[in-house]
Amino acid sequence: MANVVEASSQQQFEDLLNRAGSLLSVVHFSAPWAPQCEQMSGVLEELAKEHPQVTFVKLEAEAVPEVSEKYEISSVPTFLFFKSGGKIDRLDGAHAPELTKKVQRLASSAAQPAGAGGPPKVDLNERLRRLINAAPCMLFIKGSAQEPRCGFSRQMVQILKDHSIQFSSFDILSDEEVRQGLKTYSNWPTYPQVYVNGDLVGGLDIVKVRAVITELAVLSLKSLINKNPVMLFMKGNKEGAKCGFSRQILEILNNEGQGLKTYSNWPTYPQLYVKGELIGGLDIMKVRVL
Numbered sequence: 271m272a273n274v275v276e277a278s279s280q281q282q283f284e285d286l287l288n289r290a291g292s293l294l295s296v297v298h299f300s301a302p303w304a305p306q307c308e309q310m311s312g313v314l315e316e317l318a319k320e321h322p323q324v325t326f327v328k329l330e331a332e333a334v335p336e337v338s339e340k341y342e343i344s345s346v347p348t349f350l351f352f353k354s355g356g357k358i359d360r361l362d363g364a365h366a367p368e369l370t371k372k373v374q375r376l377a378s379s380a381a382q383p384a385g386a387g388g389p390p391k392v393d394l395n396e397r398l399r400r401l402i403n404a405a406p407c408m409l410f411i412k413g414s415a416q417e418p419r420c421g422f423s424r425q426m427v428q429i430l431k432d433h434s435i436q437f438s439s440f441d442i443l444s445d446e447e448v449r450q451g452l453k454t455y456s457n458w459p460t461y462p463q464v465y466v467n468g469d470l471v472g473g474l475d476i477v478k479v480r481a482v483i484t485e486l487a488v489l490s491l492k493s494l495i496n497k498n499p500v501m502l503f504m505k506g507n508k509e510g511a512k513c514g515f516s517r518q519i520l521e522i523l524n525n526e527g528q529g530l531k532t533y534s535n536w537p538t539y540p541q542l543y544v545k546g547e548l549i550g551g552l553d554i555m556k557v558r559v560l
Contacts, residue, residue, distance in 0.1 A: 273318030274298075274311070274326040280336050283329060287355050290325040294377050295352040299331040299343045306364035307347045313366045321377045351376055351446075360446040362412070363419070368444070394447060398455045401448065403468045405438035410452060411462040415439045422474050426462045429481050437464075496546040504540035515552045516540045522555045 277283040277297075287295050298314055300307035311328065318326045331338045331346055341350055341357065349369060351359040359376060361369055402408055411426060413419030415437070418427050430437050442449040442461055453459050456470045464471040471477065495501055504519065506512030511520055519540045542549040549555075 274314050274328050277327050277329045278333065280334055283327065283334065283337055284355075286325060286327050287352050290352070292354045293323055293325065294321075294373075295325040295327060296373060297327045297329055297350045297352065299329055299338060299341075299346055299348040299350070301331055301346045304346050310347045310349075310364050310366065310369070313369060317370065317373050321373060324373065324377050357446065360443065360449070362443045394451045395455060398448065398451055399468075401440055402465045404440075406467055407435060407437040408465045409437050409439040409462060410442050410448075410465075411439055412441070412443050414441055419443065422460075423462050426464070426474050426477060429477055430464075433481060495543050499545055501543040501546075502540060503543070519552050519555050522552075 275286060277286055283297070296314070296317075298307075298310065300311065314326055314328070318324070329337065331343050331348075337343075345362060347364055349361040349372075350357055351361075351372065353376075359372060361372055401410075407430075409415070409426065409430065411418055411420075411423035413423055415427050418424040427439075440448070442452070449461075452463065456463065458470060458473065460473055463473060464477055471480075500523075502519065502523070504511060504513075504516035506516055508520060511517035519542065523542075540551055542551070542555065
């Protein structure tokens with residue numbers, strides 16, 4: 271009997287899963303035109319020798335479209351993992367080390383008798399909550415921030431980088447339980463997903479809109495800063511300052527003129543700009559005068 275069984279129909283595929291029962295089944299969705307599939311077939315053959323209790327199935331994705339559509343197979347190679355006829359995990363791409371680790375882990379847990387010792391399984395919702403709150407900005411994508419594995423994920427990463435937003439990411443292709451569970455947890459059916467301080471911001475379309483709004487706001491501020499050679503942002507106006515600091519900086523400008531050129535990230539008011547560059551506030555102006 272072959273170590274890896276080929277399934278050429280939906281019925282044959284389902285029969286193989288049923289026969290495996292509660293033991294692990296690994297299904298390789300492949301295509302004859304993809305060289306990486308041939309490479310992973312060799313890896314699967316070796317794994318089949320090491321794990322005779324596991325059922326290994328090879329299925330040509332385009333030849334059995336009803337199965338591929340059911341399990342959202344959009345690229346090859348893709349590996350699905352089953353127990354008792356239900357999908358428990360997924361791996362997209364030609365990642366031999368990751369495939370080996372998943373088979374070893376899942377085959378071991380399948381062989382463990384019910385009630386055996388081991389750490390208690392963390393509730394899925396609690397696990398999702400921890401992941402979402404793992405960083406102030408969490409991005410759930412296909413692949414990694416360094417190597418996004420779909421166009422939408424790639425665009426999302428680029429938007430965050432373009433706006434200098436620090437973020438952490440989680441590869442949903444590495445954990446099928448997280449991939450499916452997060453859709454229900456957040457009531458958001460697609461990926462990528464962005465969370466800020468534990469709250470869902472949304473997907474790519476939402477982030478694109480927010481990014482455009484941010485760009486417009488920045489352009490508006492730049493235009494305002496450059497409206498005149500010298501721009502002072504203060505409380506009140508030249509005729510009536512609304513705070514002591516603003517009043518003093520007006521007096522300094524009126525008495526001492528212009529010429530400050532130092533740029534600083536200044537968080538308080540008043541603020542003085544010269545030719546579009548921030549000079550500083552009252553303390554800086556006092557020092558310059560003295």
